[in-house]
Amino acid sequence: MGAFWAYLSHGGSGAGEHLNPGGLLAKGQEFFAVVQGLAGLAALGAGLATAAYAILLVAGRVHERRLTERYWRASRDHFIAPEELTDECRLLLARGQQATTTVMRSHVHRQGLIDKAHNEVALPGHE
Structure with a gap:
């Protein structure tokens, strides 16, 4: 860039004349x-x-x-944690979880033939 400033200061001829009008x-x-x-x-x-x-x-x-x-x-x-449940309650929990899984994996659920949005929100909340 120094050559550019030298050109502006001394003009293109290099003869030393000052061609820097108005600074x-x-x-x-x-x-x-x-x-x-x-x-x-x-x-x-x-x-x-x-x-x-x-x-x-x-x-x-x-x-x-x-x-x-x-x-x-x-x-x-x-x-309530599952380990706090009685044996009978654990069996009911397992049945509910299995039912939820069955619905969520069903053909009619995947195809949207039943209320898919509601099932995806509501069923996990019932476990």
């Missing part, structure tokens, strides 16, 4: 300095935006995890 060289250099400064600011802004996004992402995940933990603590008394 064209200085204006060109000033323009490129401003562009370079703006590019630096843009890079800094992009870096700050990326850092802010990462912080918000981490904070959101921490908040989500706390809500999930709070939900499970609050609803602990409303759920």
Whole structure:
């Protein structure tokens, strides 16, 4: 790029005459300095935006995890683990799970001949 500035300063002939009307060289250099400064600011802004996004992402995940933990603590008394069931209740649970699986794998369910959307939402909730 130095040859370009030399050309602007001394003209194309190289004879040393000054063909820089109105400070064209200085204006060109000033323009490129401003562009370079703006590019630096843009890079800094992009870096700050990326850092802010990462912080918000981490904070959101921490908040989500706390809500999930709070939900499970609050609803602990409303759920029963299969190992807490009597043998008779485990058999009923197994029958219900088998019925759900049978419906979900059936031809009429896969073809949408029965209320597919309702079954996919409601049946797992009944287990």
